[in-house]
Amino acid sequence: MTAPLRRWLTPVVAVITALAIFSGSAPAMAQPRPSGHEDGDSKLLNDVIETTNRNFTQAQNKLEKSKKRQLQLDLEVRRAQSELDRLAPQVGQIAAQSYRSGRIGAMAMLLDSDQPDSFVKRAQALDELNMVNARKLAEVQEVKDEAAEAKEQLDAEVTEQQKQHALMAKQKRDAEKSLALVGGTGLTGGLVVAESPVAKVAPGRDSNGNWRPQGCTENDPTTSGCITPRTLHMYKEVKRAGFDRFVGCYRPGGPWEHPKGRxxxxxxxxxxxxxxxxxxxxxxxxxxxxFLVRNADRLGVYYVIWNRQIWFPATGWSSYSGPSNHTDHVHVSLL
Incomplete structure (x- = not known):
C-alpha cells in the first residue's frame, strides 16, 4: 500500500470503528414508575433531552468530519486517475512496440539493424522502459483501486451517519415536544419521567372520532355519587398506570364537570x-x-389543571388562577 493512501486509510479505519459504536441504537428509555418513587431505572425527561442533544451534536460533528475526509479521498482518487491518464499513452506506445519487436533475444539482434551493438542498446532501453512504466502503471492502478475502495467505504459511512443525524434530530424534536407537552420545566421542575404507559381507548367514540355525550350512569368508586362510563374508564386506567393515592370524582353543586360525573x-x-x-x-x-395529557386523545380529556397551569388539547398549557391553585391535586375533566 502506498504512503499517501495509508495516510488516508488510517483515519478511515478509525472512523469506521467509531461508527460501529456510534451507529448503535439510542439508549432505551426505561418504563416509568408513575407512582413518583424515583429509582435507577426511570429516566427523567430532562435527562433524556440532555442525552439526545449531546448525541445530536456528536452525530453532527462526526458527519462534518466524514464529509471533509470524503472530499480528501475524492481528491486522492482524482490525483491517481490523473497520473494514470498521463502514463497510459506512453505505456501503451511501449507495449505496442514490444508487441511488434518482441523482447530482446537472439533473433531480434539479427534484424533491422546494421549495428548490432546499437540495436541491443535500443532494445534493452525499450525493454527496461517498458518494465519500469508497467510497474509504475500497476502502482498507480493499485492506488486508484484502493483509494476508490476507501472512498466507497467512506461514502457508506457518510450515508449511515446521515441516517443517524436524522434519527438524532427526530429524537431531539420528540424529547422537546414531550417536554412542551407536559408543561416544560416551569411546571414540572424537570421531575417527570420520559414516558407514560399507553391507556386503553375510552368508550363512547363514534366512527368519525368524536366523543358522544354520556350521562352520569355509573357508580362513583370514590364517593356515593355517579360518574359517566368514560370517567369510570379514565379512573380505572389511571389506577392501572400505578397512581393509587387518594382521589375524589363526583361532587354535588357548581356549574362545572364534577356534578356531571365528568x-x-x-x-x-x-x-x-x-x-x-x-x-x-x-x-x-x-x-x-x-399520563393524562399524553393519553388525552385516548381518554377523551377535556382539560387538565395542575400546579397553577391549565391544559387544553387545542391550546396547550397556559397559566391558571382559579379558586384553587391546584398545587395539592391534579384535576381532570372529560368530554
Whole structure:
C-alpha cells in the first residue's frame, strides 16, 4: 500500500470503528414508575433531552468530519486517475512496440539493424522502459483501486451517519415536544419521567372520532355519587398506570364537570389534600399529569389543571388562577 493512501486509510479505519459504536441504537428509555418513587431505572425527561442533544451534536460533528475526509479521498482518487491518464499513452506506445519487436533475444539482434551493438542498446532501453512504466502503471492502478475502495467505504459511512443525524434530530424534536407537552420545566421542575404507559381507548367514540355525550350512569368508586362510563374508564386506567393515592370524582353543586360525573381530583397524598412539599409529591403530580395529557386523545380529556397551569388539547398549557391553585391535586375533566 502506498504512503499517501495509508495516510488516508488510517483515519478511515478509525472512523469506521467509531461508527460501529456510534451507529448503535439510542439508549432505551426505561418504563416509568408513575407512582413518583424515583429509582435507577426511570429516566427523567430532562435527562433524556440532555442525552439526545449531546448525541445530536456528536452525530453532527462526526458527519462534518466524514464529509471533509470524503472530499480528501475524492481528491486522492482524482490525483491517481490523473497520473494514470498521463502514463497510459506512453505505456501503451511501449507495449505496442514490444508487441511488434518482441523482447530482446537472439533473433531480434539479427534484424533491422546494421549495428548490432546499437540495436541491443535500443532494445534493452525499450525493454527496461517498458518494465519500469508497467510497474509504475500497476502502482498507480493499485492506488486508484484502493483509494476508490476507501472512498466507497467512506461514502457508506457518510450515508449511515446521515441516517443517524436524522434519527438524532427526530429524537431531539420528540424529547422537546414531550417536554412542551407536559408543561416544560416551569411546571414540572424537570421531575417527570420520559414516558407514560399507553391507556386503553375510552368508550363512547363514534366512527368519525368524536366523543358522544354520556350521562352520569355509573357508580362513583370514590364517593356515593355517579360518574359517566368514560370517567369510570379514565379512573380505572389511571389506577392501572400505578397512581393509587387518594382521589375524589363526583361532587354535588357548581356549574362545572364534577356534578356531571365528568371530573376527578387526584390528590398527591394517600388521604386528604395538601400541596406538594417535596420531590415525591411534586413528581407524583407531574407524572399523573403527563399520563393524562399524553393519553388525552385516548381518554377523551377535556382539560387538565395542575400546579397553577391549565391544559387544553387545542391550546396547550397556559397559566391558571382559579379558586384553587391546584398545587395539592391534579384535576381532570372529560368530554
Amino acid at each position: 371530573a376527578c381530583d387526584w390528590s398527591l397524598q394517600n388521604r386528604g389534600f395538601s400541596p406538594w412539599h417535596n420531590n415525591d409529591t411534586r413528581m407524583y403530580g407531574n407524572n399523573l399529569t403527563a
